[in-house]
Amino acid sequence: MALIVQKFGGSSVANAERVMNVARIVTDTYAQGNDVVVVVSAQGDTTDDLIEKAQEINPKATKREMDMLLSAGEQISISLLAMAIEKLGYPVCSLLGWQAGFSTNSVYSAARIKKVNPERIQQEIGRKKIVVVAGFQGLNKYDDITTLGRGGSDTSAVAIAAAMHADRCQIYTDVEGVYTADPRKIKDAVKLSEITYDEMLELATLGAQVLNNRSVEMAKKYNVIVEVLSSLTHAPGTLVKERVKMEKMLVRGVTKDTNVARVSIIGVPNEPGMAYKIFGKLAAENINVDIILQSVGRNDTKDITFTVAADHAEATKDILSKLELTSDLKVEIDAENVAKVSAVGAGMETHPGVAAKMFQALFEADVNIQMISTSEIKISVLIDKKDADDAVAAIHAAFIPEEK
Amino acid sequence: MALIVQKFGGSSVANAERVMNVARIVTDTYAQGNDVVVVVSAQGDTTDDLIEKAQEINPKATKREMDMLLSAGEQISISLLAMAIEKLGYPVCSLLGWQAGFSTNSVYSAARIKKVNPERIQQEIGRKKIVVVAGFQGLNKYDDITTLGRGGSDTSAVAIAAAMHADRCQIYTDVEGVYTADPRKIKDAVKLSEITYDEMLELATLGAQVLNNRSVEMAKKYNVIVEVLSSLTHAPGTLVKERVKMEKMLVRGVTKDTNVARVSIIGVPNEPGMAYKIFGKLAAENINVDIILQSVGRNDTKDITFTVAADHAEATKDILSKLELTSDLKVEIDAENVAKVSAVGAGMETHPGVAAKMFQALFEADVNIQMISTSEIKISVLIDKKDADDAVAAIHAAFIPEEK
Numbered sequence: 001m002a003l004i005v006q007k008f009g010g011s012s013v014a015n016a017e018r019v020m021n022v023a024r025i026v027t028d029t030y031a032q033g034n035d036v037v038v039v040v041s042a043q044g045d046t047t048d049d050l051i052e053k054a055q056e057i058n059p060k061a062t063k064r065e066m067d068m069l070l071s072a073g074e075q076i077s078i079s080l081l082a083m084a085i086e087k088l089g090y091p092v093c094s095l096l097g098w099q100a101g102f103s104t105n106s107v108y109s110a111a112r113i114k115k116v117n118p119e120r121i122q123q124e125i126g127r128k129k130i131v132v133v134a135g136f137q138g139l140n141k142y143d144d145i146t147t148l149g150r151g152g153s154d155t156s157a158v159a160i161a162a163a164m165h166a167d168r169c170q171i172y173t174d175v176e177g178v179y180t181a182d183p184r185k186i187k188d189a190v191k192l193s194e195i196t197y198d199e200m201l202e203l204a205t206l207g208a209q210v211l212n213n214r215s216v217e218m219a220k221k222y223n224v225i226v227e228v229l230s231s232l233t234h235a236p237g238t239l240v241k242e243r244v245k246m247e248k249m250l251v252r253g254v255t256k257d258t259n260v261a262r263v264s265i266i267g268v269p270n271e272p273g274m275a276y277k278i279f280g281k282l283a284a285e286n287i288n289v290d291i292i293l294q295s296v297g298r299n300d301t302k303d304i305t306f307t308v309a310a311d312h313a314e315a316t317k318d319i320l321s322k323l324e325l326t327s328d329l330k331v332e333i334d335a336e337n338v339a340k341v342s343a344v345g346a347g348m349e350t351h352p353g354v355a356a357k358m359f360q361a362l363f364e365a366d367v368n369i370q371m372i373s374t375s376e377i378k379i380s381v382l383i384d385k386k387d388a389d390d391a392v393a394a395i396h397a398a399f400i401p402e403e404k
Numbered sequence: 405m406a407l408i409v410q411k412f413g414g415s416s417v418a419n420a421e422r423v424m425n426v427a428r429i430v431t432d433t434y435a436q437g438n439d440v441v442v443v444v445s446a447q448g449d450t451t452d453d454l455i456e457k458a459q460e461i462n463p464k465a466t467k468r469e470m471d472m473l474l475s476a477g478e479q480i481s482i483s484l485l486a487m488a489i490e491k492l493g494y495p496v497c498s499l500l501g502w503q504a505g506f507s508t509n510s511v512y513s514a515a516r517i518k519k520v521n522p523e524r525i526q527q528e529i530g531r532k533k534i535v536v537v538a539g540f541q542g543l544n545k546y547d548d549i550t551t552l553g554r555g556g557s558d559t560s561a562v563a564i565a566a567a568m569h570a571d572r573c574q575i576y577t578d579v580e581g582v583y584t585a586d587p588r589k590i591k592d593a594v595k596l597s598e599i600t601y602d603e604m605l606e607l608a609t610l611g612a613q614v615l616n617n618r619s620v621e622m623a624k625k626y627n628v629i630v631e632v633l634s635s636l637t638h639a640p641g642t643l644v645k646e647r648v649k650m651e652k653m654l655v656r657g658v659t660k661d662t663n664v665a666r667v668s669i670i671g672v673p674n675e676p677g678m679a680y681k682i683f684g685k686l687a688a689e690n691i692n693v694d695i696i697l698q699s700v701g702r703n704d705t706k707d708i709t710f711t712v713a714a715d716h717a718e719a720t721k722d723i724l725s726k727l728e729l730t731s732d733l734k735v736e737i738d739a740e741n742v743a744k745v746s747a748v749g750a751g752m753e754t755h756p757g758v759a760a761k762m763f764q765a766l767f768e769a770d771v772n773i774q775m776i777s778t779s780e781i782k783i784s785v786l787i788d789k790k791d792a793d794d795a796v797a798a799i800h801a802a803f804i805p806e807e808k
Contacts, residue, residue, distance in 0.1 A: 065490065076473060080458065083465035
């Protein structure tokens with residue numbers, strides 16, 4: 001008998017039929033002798049509908065009231081799922097975020113979980129109940145409802161799993177697991193049976209939108225074994241954990257990210273502290289900078305090129321224009337025509353030659369590399385957006401099929 | 405400066421436009437220098453929509469889960485109203501039932517308020533905020549959400565007014581106040597400027613659906629001055645209070661109730677205890693009996709006739725059939741063709757002749773009286789349903805116009 005936390009997203013509970021489907025998955029797990037805690041998001045479009053209602057009345061509503069409004073979404077879905085579980089004849093109890101013991105800080109709409117006190121959940125499990133918990137929400141020190149921001153239900157599930165030392169945290173999605181590449185585009189894409197937290201973090205950051213990043217970080221911190229799997233098929237998913245079985249695959253995922261902009265600052269004075277001035281200011285405004293490249297420019301200046309999320313291109317431009325480093329400075333931003341393609345694999349660091357092989361694949365596919373960035377477990381290149389799919393295919397073909 | 409509690413029902417906040425209308429009423433009251441606590445119900449059809457969602461999944465859902473589901477309705481309406489008030493530039497804070505301090509017993513779907521601890525409301529008012537409270541809901545001793553049942557928002561408002569010693573509890577509805585008869589049917593119907601709790605209770609019980617009865621009982625108990633008024637017009641409403649100005653009107657309201665069934669038990673043995681057996685059993689099953697009439701039958705038996713709500717006719721039949729008083733007993737139930745018409749007025753008891761005048765009016769309108777019941781402040785008659793509107797008009801014409 002194990003303690004299993006299961007999480008279902010909004011599309012998994014979008015209508016009565018899907019709610020019943022989730023109820024069957026949950027009760028099957030329970031019937032096998034497990035204790036089960038289920039975390040659910042708001043039904044399908046509920047959150048968007050509620051946001052629309054708010055917009056109609058006051059587009060500048062305070063975030064406190066938005067959180068009060070939006071948290072009604074999970075309240076609806078947990079009670080409906082509980083009713084579906086009741087219908088299948090199993091004992092069940094739905095709990096709101098605050099009932100389930102979620103304390104957060106007070107950053108409305110993007111709160112962080114400070115603590116989960118699972119006392120009530122444990123009580124209900126002691127009564128042999130399946131416990132259905134509202135994801136995405138908690139309570140701050142003022143006894144006001146907060147939400148964790150979109151995708152927060154993953155984090156809610158992992159937080160419960162961590163607090164209760166659950167044997168497994170299953171995140172049900174509309175894909176069957178984590179693939180070596182987007183299976184809709186790369187027909188040879190392989191489902192991974194296991195993946196490390198670090199690999200998952202790289203893949204999530206890079207746009208393989210399977211798991212919310214904060215949830216993976218939390219899973220890593222508390223060593224929660226996460227399983228990503230589909231609520232529609234009954235296939236086994238992908239386990240995310242600290243150590244994975246040794247496999248031959250060096251590259252475990254190839255991803256593309258088109259939400260990227262390339263920023264070039266040309267003619268930066270060759271003085272100490274310039275990089276600090278630029279990147280310090282961007283960091284203060286919460287703009288994450290990814291690949292950074294500095295090269296020697298003309299007349300004793302230097303050129304600094306870096307990437308940011310395309311969403312942040314405008315804000316980056318504003319910030320740089322206010323810096324007034326020197327009058328000759330020229331800023332060029334391209335948020336339209338670039339893409340970042342990455343190969344990720346925890347085994348990379350001990351295997352030289354991965355980069356060379358990746359560059360060879362790109363050369364043979366006639367893809368020009370604009371920038372390169374490497375970490376212990378990934379290699380990213382910035383390329384022309386139109387080449388991105390070809391690049392992913394070429395890198396995937398070079399590494400995955402021969403190794404699986 | 406006064407403390408005013410205002411309550412708005414579901415139709416008053418049915419859409420964005422109406423929510424803004426309510427926000428203007430509230431902020432006008434606040435701008436006049438008052439402290440304001442607003443209680444709202446769920447928006448228009450929200451409750452019905454949520455019930456439908458539940459029905460689709462599990463028509464036999466437990467009431468605990470139904471309460472969890474339905475209480476999301478007020479959560480949506482309080483946050484939307486708060487946003488509307490924010491838009492008008494006023495400080496505001498929405499509170500759920502439990503945040504506002506509502507403790508109830510554990511009868512899910514029909515919980516009774518045990519206590520209101522208005523500490524949080526007082527805090528927010530201390531910060532000069534308008535406080536918007538979710539009506540209809542509370543928390544039981546298990547920290548689970550309960551609902552008070554339909555119409556419970558009136559009770560929520562009166563309970564807050566009582567706990568905070570508010571100067572007035574304004575119940576906004578879609579009528580302008582309490583009328584001497586249904587103004588849609590009786591063109592001479594007069595709006596009362598004041599009415600006593602007892603009169604209001606009789607009128608509410610008798611089907612003048614302006615105020616929930618439990619709320620009037622609570623208002624009477626804690627001496628809360630209630631004002632019934634319209635959220636659409638700016639006309640003054642009707643004050644409900646302990647003592648009213650002496651007015652000439654003896655009869656203060658004429659109502660009809662068609663949710664009534666006449667039950668006749670013919671051939672009851674003429675032994676002691678028969679009435680106890682019958683009515684004790686009905687009371688045990690929570691069936692309220694109204695007018696009771698006992699007459700001598702044939703062969704040393706008696707006939708007992710009484711009325712119950714038409715909704716309870718079937719249940720009454722079942723209970724009586726199981727009583728097995730004697731094999732000769734005959735039970736006749738008419739839930740289709742009868743109506744109860746009543747005249748209510750606190751001054752009645754000190755003025756003889758009211759009944760006579762009422763019976764004369766009915767005689768002149770050619771209405772046959774089947775049963776009569778009187779209390780200190782009302783006279784009710786059971787008549788043929790098809791005569792009901794005529795009877796109301798005749799009684800109203802006999803008492804009201806000449807006295808106003």
